[in-house]
């Protein structure tokens with residue numbers, strides 16, 4: 001695929017409500033979008049890096065810089081690049097997986113639009129809609145948490161994920177479980193806030209029949225997660241720790257995880273995400289699609305990925321209005337607890353020009 005250039009866009013998207021996790025509070029999404037310009041079609045990719053390197057070492061300005069100075073030039077120098085060659089062309093540049101994932105997704109989207117093939121069809125989707133879970137932030141009080149959960153259940157969300165941290169864990173989970181009953185699909189996400197010394201507290205969560213506990217320990221604590229797995233009954237799911245299929249293989253072999261949260265940006269792209277899906281499936285291990293508060297661009301690709309057969313748990317593929325009053329694309333809506341997989345060529349969605357222009361804070365054109 002001949003690339004004539006990449007456009008980098010920064011887009012400021014206010015959140016409908018502050019979103020608090022163990023690593024901080026977000027009130028707006030600072031999105032880095034990549035548009036791949038080719039003679040046949042334009043393609044879009046979303047870089048999921050946060051504005052600050054609080055979830056992982058990448059951050060939006062850094063991703064824009066590494067794309068501008070090191071990644072885009074390599075793709076231009078490679079001449080015509082097929083989507084499944086992008087990762088190997090960029091491999092000599094160490095790390096920067098979220099930046100690389102955005103470029104690969106934009107090239108893949110352009111290539112698929114030119115061929116009239118959907119993202120889902122290309123990845124191997126077997127469903128035309130996927131169940132959508134919702135991630136609920138840390139709240140000031142338990143009554144406020146219960147109100148928020150009640151609101152999401154009223155909207156029809158089939159799975160609730162609660163952010164936890166030391167001091168906000170057993171009691172909120174106990175309150176949600178006792179208020180909404182034992183049949184509620186309920187899980188927690190610590191975003192690496194605990195250490196092995198907290199095993200006793202984490203073991204108290206075993207009483208609540210959780211689907212999983214996500215990333216209780218540090219992202220480089222693979223051995224410690226394997227030790228924790230011997231001390232608690234709740235299945236451990238890894239997020240931040242899994243940056244490649246190799247990491248997934250290590251985690252499964254070590255017994256550090258029984259479930260994997262797949263985030264295409266975190267693992268370097270949708271093609272690596274599919275490889276992790278295939279590996280987990282071969283081991284009989286469930287995966288689900290995580291979320292990074294993506295706009296409709298990243299959300300469309302995530303929903304297509306979540307339609308693969310091994311995605312047997314609801315993901316954080318919430319409707320657009322979970323985060324944004326106005327999405328960049330036609331909004332993803334919740335219908336009987338599911339969101340539809342776009343069926344059109346490529347992502348099947350495109351940014352709404354007037355919305356994009358209204359929310360864009362900067363645009364950079366990188367000519368081939």
Ligand SMILES: CC(=O)N[C@@H](Cc1ccc2ccccc2c1)C(=O)O
Pocket residue numbers: 019021026029048049050055135189191239290291292293316
């Ligand atoms: C839906 C969910 O919980 N996502 C992440 C955490 C997270 C939280 C806040 C974010 C703010 C800006 C960008 C990415 C973010 C990711 C997770 O699963 O761990």
Ligand SMILES: [Mg+2]
Pocket residue numbers: 189191214215239240261290
């Ligand atoms: Mg997580």
